[in-house]
Amino acid sequence: MSRASFRTASFAALAMLTAFAAPAHAASNPPLQPIDVFALETGNDPQISPDGTRVAYVRLKADIVTDSYQPTLWLIDADGRNHVPLTKTEEAASDPRWSPDGKRLAFVATRSGARQIVVHWMDSGVETTIGGFPGAPMGLEWSPDGKTLAYAMHVPAAPKSYGAPITPPPGATWKPGPIVVDKAMYRQDGAGIIPPGQMHIFTVPASGGTPRQITTDESGAFPLIGSPYAWAADGKALIVALNRNDESAILKGKMFDTGLYLLPVDGGAMKTLIDRDGPEASPQVSPDGRYIAYIGADEAGRWHTTTRLMVLDRNSGERRVLTAALDRDVMAPRWAADGRGIYAYYADRGENRLALFDLKGGRREIAEGLGMAHIAYTAEPAFSVSRTGRVAMQWAAPDSSGNIALAGPGIGKARSITGLNEALFAGRALGRVEEINYRSSKGDLPVQGWLIYPPNFDPAKKYPLIMEIHGGPNAAYGPRFDIEKQLMAAAGYVVFYPNVRGSTSYGETYANLIENAFPGDEFDDLMSGIDAVASRGFIDTSRLYVTGGSGGGTLTAWMIARSERFRAAAVLYPVIDWQSQALTSDILPLVFKGFFFGTPWSQPDDYHRRSLLASVDKVKTPTMVMTGEADYRTPISESEQYFAALKYHGVESVFVRVPLENHGIRMFPSHFAQKVAGVIGWFETHK
Template sequence: MRSLRLLFLTIAPLCAAATFTSETIFDWRTPSTPQISPDGRRVVYTLETADRFADAFYSNLWMVSIDGKDHRPLTSGKWKDSLPRWSPDGGEKLAYVSTRAGKPQIFVRWMDTGAEAKITDLENAPSSLSWSPDGGTLAFLTRVAAKPGWQITMPKAPEGATWAEAPVVETRLKWRADGIGGIGQRPLGFSHLFVVPVTGGAPRQITEGDFDHGGEPGWMPDGKSIVLHAARRADADTTLYGEDIWRFPLDGGKPAQLTKVDGTETNPVVSPDGRYIAFTGFADKGFSSHNTNLYVMNADGSGLRQLARELDRNVLAPRWEEGSRGLLAIVEDSGRSHLYRVPLDGPAAALTKGNGRYATAYAASESFSVSKAGQVAVSYSSPNEPKDIVTFAIGGAIKRLTAANGGLMAGRSIGKVEEIRWKSFDGQAMQGWLIYPPGFDASKKYPLILDIHGGPHAMYGVEFNHQMQIFAGRGFVVFYPNPRGSTGYGEEFGNVIHGNYPGDDYKDLMTGVDAVIAKGFIDPKKLCVTGGSGGGLLTAWTVTQTGRFAAAVSQYPVTNWITQTGSSDIGLLMMRWMKAAPWENPQQYIARSPVFFAHKVTTPTMVLTGEEDWRTPIGQSEEFYFALKARKIDSVLVRVPKEPHGIRGAFPSHRVAKVEHILGWMEKYTKSLVSGKLLYEKL
């Protein structure tokens, strides 16, 4: 009888609806960057998929008609396509970037015949692609190697000799960037503007100098000049901010600086009639967080003014209406992101509503597009809906054009998502969300994962979160809050932690955990905490302040602000947060560094990081791990090879491994096991 009962216990779970597992990472499909044709009839977008055999991510172009009836791939292969851009002549051609020829190059496709041509042979990847008004030229940015700042003369190697790789000499402060200047990709160089005929030929470099240029090239309607943002100043290498809007003549004339605000002005967009230039940015107030505001000026730089001043929120990715009377933009607010219309002469008004996010998600953002007649194509996600492409006419109903993960979602049980609000230690109103395990029973006790976002000036929200659904599928309640310092709640809320990070944000997190426990279904002996980047810092800080958690996983954290400042690709920002350089006020850095409080840690802690992370370099993880191990705290260091910050690189198996290491560590110390074997049971 006993054996029969065991048989039924084995079979029963097979009858239940499937949940999300780490293996579904290989099956996940991500549509993005929708581009609507000028006539508003078609949308081209990129679709990223994973190949579990090659252990690689690929992306191809798909096209769907505006009524959703004609939906088909434009490209298909084991490469990466990106940056699709319609030609202005009604969409007769499509330009895009592809790795099909090896290195990323620009391709042009003639839509009537399907014929394609590779029109560049670049050493470095092109970016920020845009068409000239007459459709005859493409503008793009690409990195150009910097001239050596220091050289020596070496003796000539003997004929047939094989000498070691030469030393690399750096003379810049900003000599690397995470995910760009990684191992094997030096020197970083500078980003410059080029133009190339659509029919092919040698690209012509327009900008010069040891300066970086950015934004999508904005053509003036006469096709004679392009606007970009750039930090073209002598102290650009040692200045935190400093981008201005510039206009660059294509005939070799002198560049014109259009803005001179003490702060940063970026991503200019030219109005269809050529009278105005809009851009995003802020005046530097000396804080670590500023709202990204929307500005407009005359094409010559005069008449600068801020739009949508009533919005104490980030205003992102502006796009002009065809009539040049206003712009569309994304506004982030309390975990949601919506499309707004911003007129030139009045307050902004929301075009979308509801419990979702358009164009943005945590740690990700993309542009949307608008046809000449005002038809919009944009990505959208909600707590129960993975990201897809939707379209609507301004003032009209929203239509979904894709169901990228429809097959994966069908018949699968997902965790219910619920908003939670509470008051922090000082009465400050706080917001977060809970994901319940599928089949949740409020009469039972569940283990809890506190998942802390990075940034710290970022925002968790109401998009579908695949990784957290995997956590919930393994039997955990997941709590993901927005502590003070998060964006989406106003500039003052974001700057409360300026010079005080970590600090009161930790208290927000703990009072949030208390509020969740008060609901009655959490086992207070089975609390876990994790987070990445700034969330990794707060995870490490948490275990130095309390022993209430059964297990912690600190992902790619900051643990020593002094060494972080000197080794990170954003060291200048570290000094802004700390209000001083480490040699000026080392105690300020020490007081906020978890490694200096490691003697207080009792929580079993995993430290997980990418080996090619230049944002929070691997030394940050190694220092904390060393301190824990030296004190005989149960701990492990997980090093993920060839991965930058966030472990967001090219290997699907690494994303799976990341999830399994996190869950395996937590399951070991909470003894919460839905399926499989404890990964760390013998440690």
């Protein structure tokens, strides 16, 4: 579960359906198969050179032998030529960053068995390695003069223990000792138990030398959303976003309450720039040093508060909201080289858009089609901007995914400069993606969604339907290639995935329709969508299936407790009981003051009403439950409860536990492939 902020249909009302261009694949091509997960490649973290002529990016590929994702660093010219690797697979390179003059490229890689910073001279290929770190450096940022690098790193602390230590005798092999936990939020999904210590910011000379720690244990914690720091224009300080609340305040609602602070790199005292009730993150300093652009929101005590693009005038202290007229969440600001505008992206009706915002609140659209690889979520696509105004970005389309695209001067409309998955897609028949708009039976609410048709679709035939529900619940899908949904379509299903009430990219009011009411009226939005699709005439209404993960898993369980129309369901990593989820997950404060506005002991009736255990006795639908055993966002105990309750009530059900996997079941390629194959297989057994 995440929070996207710093936080039966009337067929006559069915809106016009808009079709996206169908991919030109030969009808004889086979459809996608789960094993194709291993063939997909991903371009991540594109970094364009200052002069806009080259892009460095991290290329990720699944290794079918080791069952792992392997990153390498690649370079490519702006015209798509000279596409070459810069590192080896075993180096696991990350964080490429160009020096201000474009003559050097810094990145992090494994050298001599440890994570190190590498500075690569572009003209000669000579490299300088900076190592000896007690942890893994990340988040590289060059100083304006190119002499220094800032980075973040976890600094370990001695683990706590009680009682006299008991040591094993020579030659003995004992099991791991106990772990002492003294913080409520001691686990993090994807990372496991957080080791003792804290994240800190350091600087180090780019030519090598002794690192200097800039933050202290008292400075505060990095923001949970957005980037944490940037250099001041004079290179004498860092502008840092920090949460300085103690654990008690964080647990009671200050989870996203960050401020902006100036930290001198020479060791001087930290200065407060903004410290108010609400989040600030992703600081970016204008070229002349006068303004700080950042993303933030005024805490309004709502379920969802729109994230705005803001500017702080360091001369006057004035704080301006540049996107007050844009009712969309704006993210990832980047200054234009002339200081007259700020690049940032936002999601609008499921589409990611990149815009240049001026300091008076105007905006000019630069590109659309930004997207994370192989997934329909709007998510957080990465981009970077050159001095020339050219932009490199992660890019996705219904029939293209995982690529790096450019837009801007000399380029025009965004176009891909890589073809990472062209060979795979050329040999596979993909499902056509089509937009659908309809009205919900609840309040006549307009709802947007998408269909994916099976390859070689014949409208004269009848097809089974899978409805796939997104998580969040404040999140959004869009018309991008999604390997999970394409695999379902490849298996012969029409796939329907809507953005129902609570979704982002439709404004704050739409997102807040589920405030204090999730799960709830989404049922009507979803069932109205099924009726709208069925009215097209090609759906076998005796073969309807429903699935979703995280918040979508919760809604799947909500649907089958209220309708027997579905032949089978797959409930993936859901929240089932809000009290147990909050007290065993890594997002306790978000549940207590976000999804709810109180605790289970102060609002027991509300927690019970919204628990899926309260309605599990109504379920008749054959149900698969699936969760990763290392999921700390919606812990596997949630699924254990639900499966036990289903069995108690005699519901045909199976429970799939996935070892080592965290939230989403994407850590290992084989698990991800088997997740999709398992859901399809379960539906196939219930024809």
